[in-house]
Amino acid sequence: MLPLTPAEAETLHSPLLPDNLYVADASILPQSLGLPPILTIMAMAKRIAKIIKEKEA
Numbered sequence: 001m002l003p004l005t006p007a008e009a010e011t012l013h014s015p016l017l018p019d020n021l022y023v024a025d026a027s028i029l030p031q032s033l034g035l036p037p038i039l040t041i042m043a044m045a046k047r048i049a050k051i052i053k054e055k056e057a
Contacts, residue, residue: 024048 008014024045026037033040 022048022052 013019024041026041028044028048029037029040
């Protein structure tokens with residue numbers, strides 16, 4: 001998947017993946033939160049999903 005093409009760099013989406021596939025994992029966090037960060041990751045993923053859903057509507 002790396003290096004990114006100009007289109008992939010602009011959209012952060014590979015054309016090899018489905019259009020409706022989004023990934024929100026610990027890489028969205030700027031630094032380690034300590035152990036266990038799973039609740040924060042789940043909350044961030046849920047918030048991102050809500051934002052995506054609102055933008056698509």
